[in-house]
Amino acid sequence: MKKLIGYVAVLAMLTSCASQKMMSIYQTSGVEIAQNSSGVDILNKYNTSRPITVFHSSLSLCIAQELDNSPVVLTSENYFGSPWWSYYNIPNQQSITVSGGDTIKLVEGNHVVAEAVTDYLHRTKYFVSYTLTTTRNQNNIHYLFSNIKQAQQYTGSVFENVKTLESAHPNLVIEALNKEVDKIQECLLRQ
Numbered sequence: 478m479k480k481l482i483g484y485v486a487v488l489a490m491l492t493s494c495a496s497q498k499m500m501s502i503y504q505t506s507g508v509e510i511a512q513n514s515s516g517v518d519i520l521n522k523y524n525t526s527r528p529i530t531v532f533h534s535s536l537s538l539c540i541a542q543e544l545d546n547s548p549v550v551l552t553s554e555n556y557f558g559s560p561w562w563s564y565y566n567i568p569n570q571q572s573i574t575v576s577g578g579d580t581i582k583l584v585e586g587n588h589v590v591a592e593a594v595t596d597y598l599h600r601t602k603y604f605v606s607y608t609l610t611t612t613r614n615q616n617n618i619h620y621l622f623s624n625i626k627q628a629q630q631y632t633g634s635v636f637e638n639v640k641t642l643e644s645a646h647p648n649l650v651i652e653a654l655n656k657e658v659d660k661i662q663e664c665l666l667r668q
């Protein structure tokens with residue numbers, strides 16, 4: 478009986494360590510979920526529209542000014558992992574530089590395609606890379622984010638698809654993308 482209780486306790490502890498899906502992300506307006514090649518749910522796309530009637534700047538100019546596609550350096554020097562094993566100091570650090578390049582990829586009519594990187598904090602810094610396709614209509618601007626990936630600053634790893642697991646905090650990724658939209662909108666309204 479004691480062994481059974483011990484097995485149940487270990488099993489309960491292991492299953493509680495596994496990250497659960499963030500169910501609220503499935504109800505978030507504009508979020509499109511897909512499955513990666515392993516069958517894991519990921520953020521595929523995110524779209525939102527914002528009303529705008531008066532432009533004081535061009536859309537492509539504001540995107541070029543407000544979004545950043547500078548190279549990102551990911552290092553394994555100090556890795557923040559799970560809440561149970563939260564910090565590793567890896568003396569033989571490696572660094573990789575990823576992303577970077579021109580922000581504006583295409584301007585055609587009312588459409589602008591850009592690639593950029595933003596970040597957010599959750600115990601440590603996370604970088605989010607994405608492709609943004611904007612479409613200017615008469616009364617609004619439609620923002621479509623695709624190729625959404627993230628990387629923790631101190632993993633020494635590369636950008637990966639954003640899983641819908643709570644541990645991947647897809648809600649913070651969407652929040653970071655909305656802040657990018659806010660910057661563009663504010664630029665468009667500036668005189």
